[in-house]
Amino acid sequence: MGLAGMLGGLGLLIALAFRGWSVLLLAPIAALVAALFSREPLLAHWTQTFMGSAAEFLARFFPLFLLGALFGKLMEDSGSVTAIATFMTQRMGPQRAMLAVVLAGAMVTYGGVSLFVAFFVLAPMAQELFCTANIPRRLMPAAIVLGTSTFTMSALPGTPSIQNAIPMPFFGTTPFAAPGLGILAALIMLGFGLWWLGREERRAKRIGEGFGDGAPMPAGRLATDEKLRERATAAREFDPAxxxxxxxxDRPPSITLAVLPLVVVVAVNLAMSQFILPALDTHYLADPRFGGVSLADLGGIWAVITALTCAIVTVLAVSHGRLPAPRATLDAGANAAVLPxxxxxxxVGFGAVVAAMPAFAVVRDAVLGIGGSPLVSLAVATNSLAALTGSASGGLTIALDALGATYLERATSIGLDPALLHRVAVIGSGTLDSLPHNGAVVTLLAVCGxxxxxxxxxxxxxGIVGPVIALVFLIVIGSMVGPF
Structure with a gap:
């Protein structure tokens, strides 16, 4: 009965979330269904297990949601994202339209710009380039996904994405965990994706398939589509409304000023992670007032927070005069972080309740019993939960909340570097999360018409096959030679 309740609660969550119901309402209901079938105390699990885990997640990661959304909105309203997209368009031209869209998306998202901000800038850019080059419009979403939602989200070392931040307190790692393997995985994703898109472009030309009909969805229409908004905010860290x-x-900055905040994100993140924080005396963190933790628990998050803060200050410094309504922009950026x-x-609260059910032991033992190194079962766990929830960050946190300590213990016992666990977990969360019900996928298709x-x-x-190939490569090479 307990296992049936867990599956029933999960099924209810997936089915109604896909229909546009609010996850804020569905998650506690689904958690209570799982507890009811397990004959567990309902109110205790709601107020203590569910809310305790949700509150812990917010305490750890809300600053990243807030700063990331704020930075993305500032980059949008200052015209910086548009300036970068325009620069890439002009430099590469229609003859390299596919590469221009991919690289423009990669540049802004690796620099910390929120995904949905990038969508609304890249879609019109892709529309113009693809139409001029007579490339099928149906390839626009895939080109944007490749540039924004694959290697810059999960593989490139130092990416400030929330997915790359989540494993850090569990494994004591930094945003630059396993940098060499991450770069190789990113090259696989990029190379495979460009090969496929180029193949489809050449095939379309052979059969005479042109751009076709359709146009990107205006931002105003998406903002008023509540069903689409609910699905989008459950998947990514920016409220598209x-x-x-x-x-x-209407006065975008020069390309130099537009790119400068992105450079600041990467440079400050690297400096904080590798040099500044390790050199500081942080023994005070052991004090109960600060949770009795160590720098390993907080260093990665502190590095990203500092990097995004410095980037926000940089945008305001170089583009404050261009912002028509600075206060409205700041308010919108802050508000965009709350619902996601x-x-x-x-x-995460739902996952904590499920993990607390006695029947979860069956699921845990099945996952941990998967053959091979802990990397294999970790990849399966993050893949599966990201697919079921339609959220890379949600699935990743649920998996690590339930099993992270066990994976770390197993890795330590066999001498496996936690940095490898970090990179496998992040890439694993960014594969099957792109199933048809994923809010970001649905939103992107709507944006692209x-x-x-x-x-x-x-x-x-x-978005799935390429990252899975990279994930398999990462596990095989990482198991043989360790992280580098």
Whole structure:
């Protein structure tokens, strides 16, 4: 009965979330269903297990949601994202339209710009380039996914994505965990994705398939589509309704000033992670006032917080005069963080209740019993939970909350570097999360004026198959030579 309750609660969560119901409402209901079938105390699990785990997630990661959304909105309204996209368009031109879209997306998201901000800038850019080059419109979503949602989210060392931050307190790692392996995995994702998109472009030209009909969805329409908004905010860390708030400049900065905040993110993140924080005296963290923790528990998060803060200050310094409504922009950025953070925290609370059920021992033993090194079962766990929840960050946190300590213990016992666990977990969360019900996928298709029938196959190839190949490579090489 307990196992049936867990599956029933999960099924209820997936089915109704796909129909646009709020995760804030669904997650506690699904958790209570699981507890009811297990004959566990309902109120205790709601107020203590569910809320305790959700609150812990917010305490750890809400600063990253807040600063990331704020930075993304500032980059949008200052015209910096548009300036970067325009620069890439002009430099590469229609003859390299596919590469221009991919690299523009990679540049802004690796620099910390929120995904949905990038979507609304890249879609019109891709529309213009693809139309001029007569490349099928159906390939636009896949090109944007490759640039924004694959290697810059999970593989490149130092990426400030929330997914790359989540494993850090569990494994005591930094954003630059296993940098060499991460770069190789990123090259596999990028190379495989570009090969596939180039193949499809050449095939389309052979059969005479042109750009076709359709146009990107205006931001205003998405902001008023509540069903789409609910699905989007459960998947990513920016509320798309805030896209239309604030006011964007009509005087974009030069490419140098536009790129500068992105450079600051990467440079400060690296300096904090590798040099500044390790050199500080942080013995005071052992004091109960600060939770009795160590720098290993907080260093990675502190590095990303500092990097995003410095980047926000940089945007304000170089583009304050261009912002038509600075206060409205700041308010919109802050508001854009709240609903996504609460949605993911609710998913984490649901996972905590499920993990507390006696029947969960069956699931845990099955996952941990998967053959091979802990890397294999960790990849399966993060893949599966990201797929079921439709959220890379939610699935990753649920997996690590339930099994992270066990994986770390096993890795320590066999001499496996936690940095390898970190990179496998992050890449594993960014594969099957791109199933058809994923809010980011649904939103991107709407933004591009496309449908699942037209474009989803190519999203699968570049957003799932490529990352899975990179994940397998990472596990094999990492098991043989360790992280580098």
């Amino acid at each position: 805030e896209i239309v708030h604030g006011k964007q400049t 953070a609460m949605n993911v925290a609710s998913l 496309s449908t699942h029938r037209e474009s989803y196959r190519d999203i699968v190839i570049v």
